[in-house]
Amino acid sequence: MSPSPKEPSDDDVLIRPFLAVPYPTDPGVNGTGSHPTGHSRAARAGAASPEANDGLEVRPYVMTGGRARGGTDLPWETLVITSSYGRTVKASFEIAGILRLCEHMQSVAEVSAHLRIPIGVARVLVADLVSDGRLEAGTPPPRHAADDVEFIERLMQGVAAL
């Protein structure tokens, strides 16, 4: 009669390591919408510094003048569209490609994918083009939409109707 919690009787079942004890039922965890606002920043601090991306990525950054970050940190899903100014002004080859693509609204990720520009570079270029007025940024991606009951309900209705 072992009092041990759950004997893994089925030895075929792999149990995720380091949580070999059943998940702690923390009363605070269950359902609280406390979206850890600090997490991304904290995770990023160690994560996204340019040198953490190792030294191999030199070449694409020629396009950005060596910068790994633009003035703004555009989330990947940020939507942008070419402004009327951007449609008329002359631009270098790469920039012209972005401005042409974004005549229809695109996300930064789509700019990266369609033009085969690494995402980090696309973010810098797009941010620059937004700040000099050749691209217009759409509604910024909400940071805490998951905590917004009304928004989630709208999203559910929309998904159900797809």
Added chain:
Amino acid sequence: MNGDAPNGAGRTPIPVKIIVSGGFGVGKTTAIGALSEIDPLTTEGAMTTASVGIDDRGQRDQKTTTTVAFDFGRVTIDASIVLYMFGTPGQDRFGFMWADLMDGALGGLVLVDTDRIGDCFVALDYFEKIGLPFVVAVNQFEGRSNLGLEQVRESVNVDPHVPVVAVDARDRESMKQLVLNLLQLLLRRARAATAN
């Protein structure tokens, strides 16, 4: 420009995203493609070698290539919301790119292949660490699955409120249901937070 979701009437759509993760070959891109209105696109992380511009397809095994590929799709929900679904490579050595991507994500879908259930552990660990709400989805091609959902739950060892469900990643309706499962989870959390 605070965290509130603006009411997007007459404005450009509000872009939101969910993250699709799981082991290599578990069907992430298939899942994204089943819902996406565009063929899944691939964006590459910045870890490219000097061979920029050269198509590296077919050379995926070359360890010298440190490209990190993220497949993604787009779903226009209505005139005011666009949902992006981003697939993450399921290896922790790409964690530094994940952090960047996860920022502002609504939640995650973790796809599980019961033949290689351990492949999803990295994603589970990561989502738990950053506090991203997620649903565990057992991908059942042709109903093939050698573990029941309860066994999968036992194996992945997730918090009891995390849904563990079956999905056919190729099937649009099944994927819709999966996304709804995630949104229901978010709704419960949001309501609980509001009630407090």
